[in-house]
Amino acid sequence: MKKALLVAECRQGRLVADYAELPGFARALGSESSMVLVGYPEELPRFDGRLHFADAREYGEYNPDVHKRLVLRAVEAERPDYVVFMHSSYGWDLAPRVAAAMRAAQVSEVSGIGDGGFVTGCCNGKMRRTVRPLTPCAVLTLRQGAFHAERGGEPRCLPLEAEKAASVQLLRYEPPAGGGIDLSRAEVVVSAGRGVGRQEHIELVRALAEALGGEVGASRPVVDAGWLEHGRQIGSTGQTVAPSLYVACGVSGAIQHVAGMKGSGFVIAINTDRDAPIAEVADLLVAADLEQFLPVLISKLRS
Amino acid sequence: MKILVCVKQVPDMEGRFNPNAAGTWFDEAGLAFRMNDYDEFAVEEAVRLKERLGGEAEVTVLSVGPDRVIETIRKAMAMGCDRGVHVRDEGAAERDPWQIASMIAGYARSRAYGLVFTGMQSLDRGSAQVGVLVAELLGLSCATTAVGFSCDGGTATVERELEGGAKAVVRLKLPALVTCQLGLNNPRYPTLPNILKAKRRELVILTPDELGIEAPLVATAGFSRHERSGACTVLEGELDGLAARVIDLLDERTAVLRRGGGR
Numbered sequence: 001m002k003k004a005l006l007v008a009e010c011r012q013g014r015l016v017a018d019y020a021e022l023p024g025f026a027r028a029l030g031s032e033s034s035m036v037l038v039g040y041p042e043e044l045p046r047f048d049g050r051l052h053f054a055d056a057r058e059y060g061e062y063n064p065d066v067h068k069r070l071v072l073r074a075v076e077a078e079r080p081d082y083v084v085f086m087h088s089s090y091g092w093d094l095a096p097r098v099a100a101a102m103r104a105a106q107v108s109e110v111s112g113i114g115d116g117g118f119v120t121g122c123c124n125g126k127m128r129r130t131v132r133p134l135t136p137c138a139v140l141t142l143r144q145g146a147f148h149a150e151r152g153g154e155p156r157c158l159p160l161e162a163e164k165a166a167s168v169q170l171l172r173y174e175p176p177a178g179g180g181i182d183l184s185r186a187e188v189v190v191s192a193g194r195g196v197g198r199q200e201h202i203e204l205v206r207a208l209a210e211a212l213g214g215e216v217g218a219s220r221p222v223v224d225a226g227w228l229e230h231g232r233q234i235g236s237t238g239q240t241v242a243p244s245l246y247v248a249c250g251v252s253g254a255i256q257h258v259a260g261m262k263g264s265g266f267v268i269a270i271n272t273d274r275d276a277p278i279a280e281v282a283d284l285l286v287a288a289d290l291e292q293f294l295p296v297l298i299s300k301l302r303s
Numbered sequence: 304m305k306i307l308v309c310v311k312q313v314p315d316m317e318g319r320f321n322p323n324a325a326g327t328w329f330d331e332a333g334l335a336f337r338m339n340d341y342d343e344f345a346v347e348e349a350v351r352l353k354e355r356l357g358g359e360a361e362v363t364v365l366s367v368g369p370d371r372v373i374e375t376i377r378k379a380m381a382m383g384c385d386r387g388v389h390v391r392d393e394g395a396a397e398r399d400p401w402q403i404a405s406m407i408a409g410y411a412r413s414r415a416y417g418l419v420f421t422g423m424q425s426l427d428r429g430s431a432q433v434g435v436l437v438a439e440l441l442g443l444s445c446a447t448t449a450v451g452f453s454c455d456g457g458t459a460t461v462e463r464e465l466e467g468g469a470k471a472v473v474r475l476k477l478p479a480l481v482t483c484q485l486g487l488n489n490p491r492y493p494t495l496p497n498i499l500k501a502k503r504r505e506l507v508i509l510t511p512d513e514l515g516i517e518a519p520l521v522a523t524a525g526f527s528r529h530e531r532s533g534a535c536t537v538l539e540g541e542l543d544g545l546a547a548r549v550i551d552l553l554d555e556r557t558a559v560l561r562r563g564g565g566r
């Protein structure tokens with residue numbers, strides 16, 4: 001049976017809940033699993049197996065040189081076929097360091113298993129690839145939400161130690177910028193994506209939101225460009241919304257945007273590209289240029 | 304200080320993708336290529352750092368790819384990079400991150416860069432590996448997903464973006480490599496005089512072999528269109544009719560029009 005070493009993570013004093021998708025993946029793969037964590041003794045994963053554990057008070061939370069050494073220690077102890085991370089700010093940072101040290105193949109953002117390899121999205125989610133590692137041990141990062149979470153049991157802790165010299169030092173955390181706009185309770189959200197093209201066209205999105213009695217949201221490039229306030233960004237690094245109606249205007253539907261709106265009721269996308277990945281979560285895609293279509297829709301709604 | 308910035312040329316994501324004959328990557332026919340979004344932030348940050356340091360600082364931009372990537376190198380030079388390096392590799396699109404990183408590291412190894420900037424990921428493959436692998440191969444300190452950057456003397460301070468938009472402020476010893484996230488800065492548009500100047504800047508052409516390209520660590524076993532799991536209706540046609548159908552559907556499927564929307 002193949003063996004997977006699962007790398008859990010902690011952030012700002014807490015075990016990150018996503019860790020539970022790691023054992024779910026190991027089960028889907030049909031492999032045995034053990035875990036490694038630099039974390040806190042009072043925040044242990046509910047996992048039935050060996051847990052190679054180092055205390056974050058001693059080794060730091062984000063301390064990549066040292067965490068790499070600790071994970072490599074666990075690799076030595078377990079000799080796994082796979083070392084598996086979540087594709088998170090911790091995982092995409094640490095996984096390639098571990099892979100480089102082992103000269104191991106890495107497959108990023110795995111969302112499925114099949115055809116003798118690992119399935120991963122590419123081209124902004126329009127296409128998919130199946131990738132086969134060519135090294136005896138492979139490093140993987142998992143797409144969030146792609147595998148069932150699995151919790152249960154008590155870990156058997158084995159202490160980990162490593163040298164503490166580090167070239168990177170965590171100074172402090174800062175909270176999200178926010179902006180006092182809470183979109184999480186809005187019944188209708190109309191969001192502007194880069195497809196609006198110009199700042200002036202934000203007014204069309206605003207007018208549609210008004211006509212539908214809703215709030216204005218945005219994708220990241222739109223707030224980065226300063227066309228709308230940061231507090232209106234929807235997605236994995238912005239707000240999560242679940243309105244009964246979500247209208248995405250000129251939003252391609254990148255995974256990080258979809259993460260913040262996939263719980264919406266009815267989803268309408270207005271996009272010139274009928275193949276835009278937003279169609280994955282939309283009920284309706286209006287294949288039209290929003291600059292021409294929105295004025296028509298707004299005037300019909302008003303009359 | 305010597306600064307290196309790595310840029311990848313990628314297709315516009317709005318294009319239509321079709322598998323190539325081997326079924327391992329996309330066919331380039333009909334696609335428009337441009338600089339990877341994330342790398343624009345990397346170029347801008349490198350140029351800003353040079354401008355702050357003045358005098359001795361110098362920025363080299365490097366791209367691995369076929370001849371079309373020269374256009375992207377020229378754009379980076381028009382944004383302010385001093386010199387360009389083109390690693391001419393017709394097969395670059397299908398190389399794995401380890402191979403690309405081995406070439407970049409092969410170039411940078413003996414050249415004593417104080418800072419290396421890359422994008423956090425490429426839009427087409429999106430592995431988020433190349434930057435970190437280069438740092439590991441060169442023994443540089445490294446932080447990923449930068450949304451803030453400053454540098455003084457022997458250290459750099461980076462704001463790393465975390466889930467939910469929180470940040471971790473970290474300090475790195477130089478030499479260092481930083482992978483850049485969207486929103487790190489406002490990438491400038493090249494002006495016409497700068498575009499013309501860029502044409503006269505030095506562009507060195509090298510081959511993968513000269514840089515010690517390594518063997519691949521992964522193989523692509525399949526490449527295909529992502530089949531949609533949802534049931535999305537696509538509407539096309541004349542605008543008045545489209546608007547009427549959208550309103551009908553809003554009425555059927557949601558309560559918003561009854562609740563007082565639609566005025």
Ligand SMILES: Cc1cc2nc3c(=O)[nH]c(=O)nc-3n(C[C@H](O)[C@H](O)[C@H](O)COP(=O)(O)OP(=O)(O)OC[C@H]3O[C@@H](n4cnc5c(N)ncnc54)[C@H](O)[C@@H]3O)c2cc1C
Nearest residue numbers: 193194195219220235236237238250251252256272273290
């Ligand atoms: C770690 C990380 C976190 C991230 N967090 C977030 C996040 O929280 N939120 C977020 O939104 N993004 C986030 N991103 C960025 C994300 O990956 C995408 O880059 C972003 O969502 C793209 O925004 P967009 O859809 O507006 O732009 P694009 O992807 O450029 O899409 C524009 C769309 O508009 C369409 N279009 C163009 N012209 C017209 C027209 N005239 N009429 C109609 N349609 C048109 C195009 O066909 C295209 O589909 C994150 C990325 C990373 C790496």
Ligand SMILES: Nc1ncnc2c1ncn2[C@@H]1O[C@H](COP(=O)(O)O)[C@@H](O)[C@H]1O
Nearest residue numbers: 309310367421422424425430431432433
């Ligand atoms: N062919 C390439 N030439 C130069 N830089 C590259 C190349 N491929 C990737 N990079 C750099 O590495 C980053 C991450 O790419 P990736 O690992 O493919 O997601 C990109 O944003 C670029 O800065």
